[in-house]
Amino acid sequence: xxxxxxxxxxxxxxxxxxxxVRWFLAGLAAVLxxxxxxxxxxxxxxxxxxxxxxELWARYRSWLIFIPLMIGPVLLGAxxxxxxxxxxxxxxxxxxxxxxxLFRHRxxxxxxxxxxxxxxxxxxxxxxxxxxxxxxLMIACIAAVAIFDDQPKGYIQRVALGIFAFLLFGVxxxxxxxxxxxxxxxxxxxxxxxxxxxxxxxxxxxxKTLGRKxxxxxxSPNKTVAGAVGAAVLTTLVAAGLGKMVFSGTxxxxxxxxxxxxxxxxxxxxxxxxxLSSIKRDLGIxxxxxxxxxxxxxxxxxxxxLFAAPAVLHYVGYLHGIGLDQVPRIITRG
Amino acid sequence: MEEWxxxxxxxLGIGEMERxxxxxxxxxxxxxxxxxxWWFWVGTILRLAERIQVNGAERLPAAPPFLVVANxxxxxxxxxxxxxxxxxxxxxxxxxxxxxxxxxxxxxxxFAAGMMNALPMWRKNxxxxxxxxxxxxxxxxxxxxxxxxxxxxxxxxxxxxxxxGVGMLVSGTAVPVVPCYLRGTxxxxxxxxxxxxxxxxxxxxxxxCEFRNVPNEKNGWRIIADKLEQEVRRLGEVGAVKSG
Numbered sequence: 055x056x057x058x059x060x061x062x063x064x065x066x067x068x069x070x071x072x073x074x075v076r077w078f079l080a081g082l083a084a085v086l087x088x089x090x091x092x093x094x095x096x097x098x099x100x101x102x103x104x105x106x107x108x109e110l111w112a113r114y115r116s117w118l119i120f121i122p123l124m125i126g127p128v129l130l131g132a133x134x135x136x137x138x139x140x141x142x143x144x145x146x147x148x149x150x151x152x153x154x155x156l157f158r159h160r161x162x163x164x165x166x167x168x169x170x171x172x173x174x175x176x177x178x179x180x181x182x183x184x185x186x187x188x189x190x191l192m193i194a195c196i197a198a199v200a201i202f203d204d205q206p207k208g209y210i211q212r213v214a215l216g217i218f219a220f221l222l223f224g225v226x227x228x229x230x231x232x233x234x235x236x237x238x239x240x241x242x243x244x245x246x247x248x249x250x251x252x253x254x255x256x257x258x259x260x261x262k263t264l265g266r267k268x269x270x271x272x273x274s275p276n277k278t279v280a281g282a283v284g285a286a287v288l289t290t291l292v293a294a295g296l297g298k299m300v301f302s303g304t305x306x307x308x309x310x311x312x313x314x315x316x317x318x319x320x321x322x323x324x325x326x327x328x329x330l331s332s333i334k335r336d337l338g339i340x341x342x343x344x345x346x347x348x349x350x351x352x353x354x355x356x357x358x359x360l361f362a363a364p365a366v367l368h369y370v371g372y373l374h375g376i377g378l379d380q381v382p383r384i385i386t387r388g
Numbered sequence: 389m390e391e392w393x394x395x396x397x398x399x400l401g402i403g404e405m406e407r408x409x410x411x412x413x414x415x416x417x418x419x420x421x422x423x424x425x426w427w428f429w430v431g432t433i434l435r436l437a438e439r440i441q442v443n444g445a446e447r448l449p450a451a452p453p454f455l456v457v458a459n460x461x462x463x464x465x466x467x468x469x470x471x472x473x474x475x476x477x478x479x480x481x482x483x484x485x486x487x488x489x490x491x492x493x494x495x496x497x498x499f500a501a502g503m504m505n506a507l508p509m510w511r512k513n514x515x516x517x518x519x520x521x522x523x524x525x526x527x528x529x530x531x532x533x534x535x536x537x538x539x540x541x542x543x544x545x546x547x548x549x550x551x552x553g554v555g556m557l558v559s560g561t562a563v564p565v566v567p568c569y570l571r572g573t574x575x576x577x578x579x580x581x582x583x584x585x586x587x588x589x590x591x592x593x594x595x596x597c598e599f600r601n602v603p604n605e606k607n608g609w610r611i612i613a614d615k616l617e618q619e620v621r622r623l624g625e626v627g628a629v630k631s632g
Contacts, residue, residue: 148416152397157416164417211392337394344403 055388059381062237063133074241074299075129078248082121089114113348120346120355128243132234133178135243139231140174142352147223149342149351153334154215161199162216165192169220173228179385180235180377189225193217222360229364235377241300246319246366249296250358253289253323260284274331282324289323290316305373315369322365323358330357408497409487411507411521419502420479426503427478431471434464437586438576442472444593448566452480453530454596455558455565457616459547459624460536461574464584466504468573469534472591481532484509484522486540509553511539519556527561537613545574547624550617555602555609564596567616569623592623 061068070076093110096102102110127138147166151157169192176185196216200209233239233246261281269277293316294309301307306315330353334342343351367376398412407413415423434440448454454477456469466483473481485491487508490500500506507522525531535557537550558565569592576587597615602608 148418152400152414152416155395155397157397157414158395160417160420167417208393337396339396339400341401344401347403 055384056381059384064131066130069129072241075244078244109348116346116349128240132239135234136174136178136231139227140170143170143223143227146352147219149353150219150223153337153339153342156215159212162196162212165195165199166216166220170224173224177228177231180380180382181386192220226360226364229367230359232367235380237379245296245300249289249293249319250323250362252292253285253320254358256288257281257285270328273335274328285324286317286320289320293319306370311373318365318369319362322361326361327358405494408501409491409508411518413501415505422502423505427471430467434467434471438589440468440589442591447593447595448477449564449596451476452532453526453563454532455563456534456568457537457554457565458568458570459620460538461542461545462577464573464577465570466534468570468589468591477532481534482507483534486511523557526557526563537616541579543579550613552609552613554616555612558599559602559608559612560600560604562598562600564598565616566596567594567619567623569620592626594619594623
C-alpha cells in the first residue's frame with residue numbers, strides 16, 4: 055500500500071487541513087453551545103412547559119451522541135469512515151427488518167448482512183466494478199435462498215423485502231462510504247450531511263411559518279408544499295454557496311452546475327424522507343425504533359441521506375470523478 | 389393487488405433496556421448467532437466435564453409448542469435441559485428465569501436475554517398481564533418454555549412442592565407439558581458453589597401431559613401443579629431404583 059493511500063485511510067493528522075472542515079467544526083461547536091442556552095431561555099421566559107423542555111433536552115442529548123459518531127470516523131480517516139458506514143447500514147437494515155417482520159427470515163437477513171460486508175469490502179478496495187456487480191448477484195442469491203423454506207406462499211414478499219432492504223441500506227447507503235475513496239472526501243461528506251440536515255430544518259421552518267397546502271397528508275401529515283419549495287430554494291442556495299468552497303477548481307465549480315447540485319440534493323433528500331414515511335405508514339408504525347429519545351430510530355434520523363448519497367455521488371462522479379486520482383484495487387491487487 | 393401481511397416485531401418501539409426485560413422480546417439474526425455459539429460451547433464443555441445420560445428423549449414433542457418442567461437444584465439444570473433438546477426445539481425455547489435474579493442489572497439482563505434467550509418471570513409481583521403475554525406467546529408463536537415450578541433452587545437437594553404458576557401458563561390449552569427429573573446437578577453445582585465439579589448427571593424425560601380440559605383458574609392451576617409434581621417425583625424414583 056503506498057503512502058498516499060495509507061494516509062487517506064488511516065491518517066487523522068490531515069483532518070483539519072481544509073478550511074471548510076475547520077469552519078464547520080467551529081460552527082458546530084457554536085451551535086452546540088447556543089442551543090442549550092436557547093432551551094434555558096425558553097424555560098426562563100416561561101414560553102415552554104415541563105414536557106416540552108424534557109423533549110428538547112432529550113433531543114439535544116441525542117444530538118450530542120450522533121454528532122461524534124458521525125463526524126468522528128470522517129475526521130479519523132477513510133478506513134474508519136467506510137467501517138462506520140458498514141455498521142450504520144447493518145443497524146438501519148436491522149430496524150427495517152424488525153419493523154417489516156423480515157427479521158424472522160434469518161437466512162435472508164444473513165445474506166443481506168453478508169452483502170453489506172461485500173459492499174464494504176468493494177468500497178474499501180476502491181473496486182467500483184465489484185461494488186456494482188454485487189447488486190445483481192445479491193438479487194439472485196436472495197431469490198435463491200428464499201426457495202429453500204419450501205413455502206411458496208409469501209415468496210414474493212420475503213424476496214422483495216430482502217432485495218428492497220439490501221438496495222436501500224446496503225447499496226444506496228454504501229454510496230456514502232464510496233465518497234471516502236476520493237482525496238477530498240472529508241469536505242464532501244461533511245458538506246453533504248450538513249446540507250441534507252439543513253434541508254430538513256428549512257422544510258420544517260418554512261412549512262411552519264408559510265405552509266398551508268399539505269404535500270402528502272396521508273403519508274406525512276406535517277409536510278407542506280411551501281415547506282418543500284422553501285427547502286428546495288434555501289438548500290440550493292446554501293449547498294451551492296458551500297459547494298463553491300468544497301468543489302472549487304473542479305468541473306462542478308460553475309454557477310449552473312452548483313445550483314443544479316443543490317436542487318438534486320434537496321429533492322433527493324426530501325424524497326428519501328417521504329419514501330421512508332410511506333413505508334412507515336404502510337406498516338402502521340410511528341417510529342422505526344425507540345433507540346434515541348426524541349428522535350426514534352436511526353432511520354428516522356438518516357432517511358434523507360438514502361437517496362441523496364447516490365444522487366450526489368454520481369452527479370459529482372459524472373462531472374469530476376470520484377477517487378480518480380486515488381489508487382484502485384488497494385487490497386485485491388496490493 | 390392483494391395486500392401483503394406485515395407482522396412487525398412485538399417489541400418494536402420499546403427502549404433497549406426495557407426490551408431486554410420484556411416478555412415480548414423477539415430476537416433476530418444477532419441473537420440467533422449468539423445463542424448458537426453459546427449452546428455449542430456449553431454443550432461441548434458439559435459433555436467433556438460431566439457424564440450426562442439422557443433417558444426418554446423420544447418422548448419429547450416433535451415441534452413447538454411445548455413446556456418442559458423439572459426439579460430445580462442447580463444453575464446447571466437449564467444448561468443440561470437445553471442442550472438435551474434436539475436442535476429444532478432448542479432454537480425455539482425460552483427458559484423462564486427469575487426476574488429478580490437474572491434481569492435486575494443491565495449486564496445480567498443482556499446475558500440472560502441475549503445468550504440464553506431467557507424471558508423474565510417476576511416472582512414477587514408477577515402481573516397477570518405478563519403471564520397472559522407468556523401464555524399467548526406459547527400458543528401463537530408457537531414456542532417452548534423451560535420452567536422450574538418449585539420457584540427456586542433447592543438448598544438441600546430435595547425437591548419441594550410445585551407452585552401453581554405453571555398452571556397459569558397451560559390450563560385450558562393443548563400445549564404438551566413434559567415432566568423431567570434431573571439427578572446429579574446438585575452434586576455438580578449446589579447453590580452456594582461457584583464452580584461445577586465433575587459428576588454423573590442423569591436426565592429422565594417423562595410422557596407429556598396435556599391439560600386442555602382443566603379450567604383456567606386457581607383450582608385448575610393447583611391440579612396441574614400437583615399432577616406435574618407427582619410425575620416428576622415418579623421420574624425421580626425410576627432412576628434411583630435402577631442404580632440400586
